[in-house]
Amino acid sequence: MKKLTIQGLKAEIDGKAILHGVDLEMKTGEIHALMGPNGHGKSTLANILMGHPKYKVTAGTITLDGEDLLAMDVTERSKAGLFLAFQYPVEIPGVTVGKFLKRAKEIHMAVDGVKMNVTAFIKQAREDMKFLEMDANFINRYLNEGFSGGEKKRMEILQLLTLQPSFAMFDETDSGLDIDALKVVSKGINRLRSEAFGALIITHYQRVLNYIEPDQVHILYQGRIVTSGGTELVRALEEKGYDWVKEKYSVQ
Amino acid sequence: MTKAATPVLAPALEWPGRTNEEWHRSRLDRFALETRKVAPLGKKTTQALPSDPQWAGQLRFIDGALAGAALDPALKAQGVVFGPLSDAPASVKKFLAATEALCDTRASSHHYQALEFGAVLYIPANLVVEKPFLVHITETRNGGLTVPHVSVQADRLSQAALVVRSDSPAHTPFTSHSATTVELADGAIFRLCDLQDHNLEAAVLDHSFARLGRDVQFFHWSACLGGGTVKTRFEFSLEGEGASLKTHGLYFGIGDQHKDLRIATTHRAPNTTSYALYKGAVRDRSRTIFQGLIEVSPQAPRTDAYLSNKNLILNDGARADSLPQLKIDTNDVKCSHGSTTGKVNEDEVFYLTSRGFSRDEARLLIAEGLFAELIDEAPEPLREELSRRVEDSLRSPPVASGSP
Numbered sequence: 239m240k241k242l243t244i245q246g247l248k249a250e251i252d253g254k255a256i257l258h259g260v261d262l263e264m265k266t267g268e269i270h271a272l273m274g275p276n277g278h279g280k281s282t283l284a285n286i287l288m289g290h291p292k293y294k295v296t297a298g299t300i301t302l303d304g305e306d307l308l309a310m311d312v313t314e315r316s317k318a319g320l321f322l323a324f325q326y327p328v329e330i331p332g333v334t335v336g337k338f339l340k341r342a343k344e345i346h347m348a349v350d351g352v353k354m355n356v357t358a359f360i361k362q363a364r365e366d367m368k369f370l371e372m373d374a375n376f377i378n379r380y381l382n383e384g385f386s387g388g389e390k391k392r393m394e395i396l397q398l399l400t401l402q403p404s405f406a407m408f409d410e411t412d413s414g415l416d417i418d419a420l421k422v423v424s425k426g427i428n429r430l431r432s433e434a435f436g437a438l439i440i441t442h443y444q445r446v447l448n449y450i451e452p453d454q455v456h457i458l459y460q461g462r463i464v465t466s467g468g469t470e471l472v473r474a475l476e477e478k479g480y481d482w483v484k485e486k487y488s489v490q
Numbered sequence: 491m492t493k494a495a496t497p498v499l500a501p502a503l504e505w506p507g508r509t510n511e512e513w514h515r516s517r518l519d520r521f522a523l524e525t526r527k528v529a530p531l532g533k534k535t536t537q538a539l540p541s542d543p544q545w546a547g548q549l550r551f552i553d554g555a556l557a558g559a560a561l562d563p564a565l566k567a568q569g570v571v572f573g574p575l576s577d578a579p580a581s582v583k584k585f586l587a588a589t590e591a592l593c594d595t596r597a598s599s600h601h602y603q604a605l606e607f608g609a610v611l612y613i614p615a616n617l618v619v620e621k622p623f624l625v626h627i628t629e630t631r632n633g634g635l636t637v638p639h640v641s642v643q644a645d646r647l648s649q650a651a652l653v654v655r656s657d658s659p660a661h662t663p664f665t666s667h668s669a670t671t672v673e674l675a676d677g678a679i680f681r682l683c684d685l686q687d688h689n690l691e692a693a694v695l696d697h698s699f700a701r702l703g704r705d706v707q708f709f710h711w712s713a714c715l716g717g718g719t720v721k722t723r724f725e726f727s728l729e730g731e732g733a734s735l736k737t738h739g740l741y742f743g744i745g746d747q748h749k750d751l752r753i754a755t756t757h758r759a760p761n762t763t764s765y766a767l768y769k770g771a772v773r774d775r776s777r778t779i780f781q782g783l784i785e786v787s788p789q790a791p792r793t794d795a796y797l798s799n800k801n802l803i804l805n806d807g808a809r810a811d812s813l814p815q816l817k818i819d820t821n822d823v824k825c826s827h828g829s830t831t832g833k834v835n836e837d838e839v840f841y842l843t844s845r846g847f848s849r850d851e852a853r854l855l856i857a858e859g860l861f862a863e864l865i866d867e868a869p870e871p872l873r874e875e876l877s878r879r880v881e882d883s884l885r886s887p888p889v890a891s892g893s894p
Binding site: 289330331401 | 835836837838840841842843844845846847848849851855856858859860861862863
């Protein structure tokens with residue numbers, strides 16, 4: 239079991255404070271949902287966990303199994319087992335999906351001192367693509383270039399299945415997906431569910447949580463986790479909406 | 491063609507001065523056109539090259555001498571001329587005289603005055619040649635001047651492709667003053683691929699010209715890889731209605747390379763189109779200048795022209811200038827250009843590093859990706875080599891200061 243611990247995290251972007259003291263503990267084997275209205279710091283938290291250079295941590299600590307995560311660069315965090323499924327995956331022109339996936343996998347295998355078997359990799363990649371209902375031609379396309387929104391999200395999940403991280407953050411992966419794509423994406427995330435995998439599902443809507451049942455639900459509001467609980471919290475949000483959070487937890 | 495064919499106009503022309511718009515970013519003295527002498531030709535030992543199924547014909551020049559030649563006999567029987575410049579038919583000689591008359595400075599006319607050797611490709615009317623021709627020019631002479639010329643004439647409704655490679659593997663300083671001239675008659679379809687890979691001591695000057703007749707489709711693909719100091723100009727003249735031009739170019743700067751590249755496309759007839767895509771990357775202390783000029787004359791309504799130039803700056807100290815320019819003298823046109831110059835996109839770097847790539851590897855991957863779109867359109871026999879060559883240039887350790 240691995241443990242990701244966030245304590246008293248404060249952060250800003252371009253001098254604007256976004257997070258005002260976030261505490262959160264996640265273990266592998268658990269699925270956490272992070273909900274809240276837009277603009278209150280959900281994506282910021284995901285980006286800070288991954289090490290986005292634009293965000294500045296001004297206070298607090300993040301540790302991964304006791305190791306100081308904030309001291310690691312982005313590459314090291316990935317190699318340590320962190321994964322971010324991007325809300326808006328960037329296009330990398332001229333780099334094929336196949337070349338990218340193979341090299342990424344190779345890097346992660348090297349961390350464990352394992353040499354890649356290319357034939358086995360290709361076989362696995364084909365199976366994963368079939369599982370995610372992706373056309374086999376994707377392997378020859380340039381990474382995310384000209385992909386539809388749904389295709390980009392599937393590509394994120396394909397990378398998730400390929401790299402098999404310990405902790406994955408899903409930054410509004412469900413946004414903009416039709417119900418079929420949402421089911422496929424959820425199926426991908428659920429496949430990894432095990433004692434060796436932990437996830438933070440960041441979402442604005444409760445819909446995705448019908449397909450991926452969370453163990454814990456947190457509500458991030460005005461840069462703080464204002465309440466945590468189980469799926470009853472999702473139902474409360476569904477019935478009462480975010481106004482309820484606003485009334486109950488607003489700090490002026 | 492020999493030096494005897496001294497042009498009438500040439501003596502009247504001046505060397506481009508420091509105020510010359512095209513030249514003022516480059517130093518003419520680097521080419522030593524007045525001091526370097528045409529080196530004696532290499533030994534003339536022309537051999538028949540073994541037939542290579544990739545090419546319709548091959549010409550191999552080493553130090554100005556024709557070292558090898560091959561031409562599909564079936565094509566020869568159908569009237570294809572592919573050989574040294576001395577084989578040029580009268581129509582090609584006439585065109586050569588015409589391009590010489592277009593020289594606007596002594597830096598251009600010098601090529602014709604000093605013209606040393608070259609190749610001619612003539613494709614007769616209606617003939618479709620599937621495989622490309624290859625002209626490969628290698629220079630090993632030290633300290634001199636080499637002046638090669640490649641002249642292409644494709645007759646009505648013919649279809650063919652030519653690859654011109656120039657290189658100088660040894661690290662010897664010299665000047666190459668080359669030109670390629672292309673005349674495409676009505677309905678011709680032609681692809682020209684130009685691969686310049688001289689050593690880093692070489693000074694490379696080139697002034698090329700293409701004339702496109704009615705309904706011609708011309709695709710020019712170029713890679714400017716080598717040379718210490720490089721100054722090139724390619725003029726495309728769209729003279730027949732419906733002519734269509736596509737130009738793709740890649741270049742990069744490494745070490746102390748200085749590359750000043752100009753393409754000038756002139757639309758002179760109605761309904762002509764041009765699409766230009768040029769990409770470069772600079773590293774170390776190198777500098778590239780891309781000058782992209784599109785001119786639309788009053789006789790060219792319904793022109794559709796597009797020019798794109800992208801430059802990637804890989805480290806501080808390297809410089810890339812992008813100078814697109816439109817001159818439009820008629821109303822009914824669609825003309826646009828786009829130019830981006832900058833460092834590697836940090837969002838792309840973040841994405842790749844979040845998947846475990848190191849920062850350095852991420853930047854290289856992005857840079858290689860920039861060129862992939864161009865390499866995908868290069869002639870098939872060259873693609874793999876070009877990918878490798880681009881990769882090597884981007885990944886090799888910094889070139890130390892000291893080359894010219």
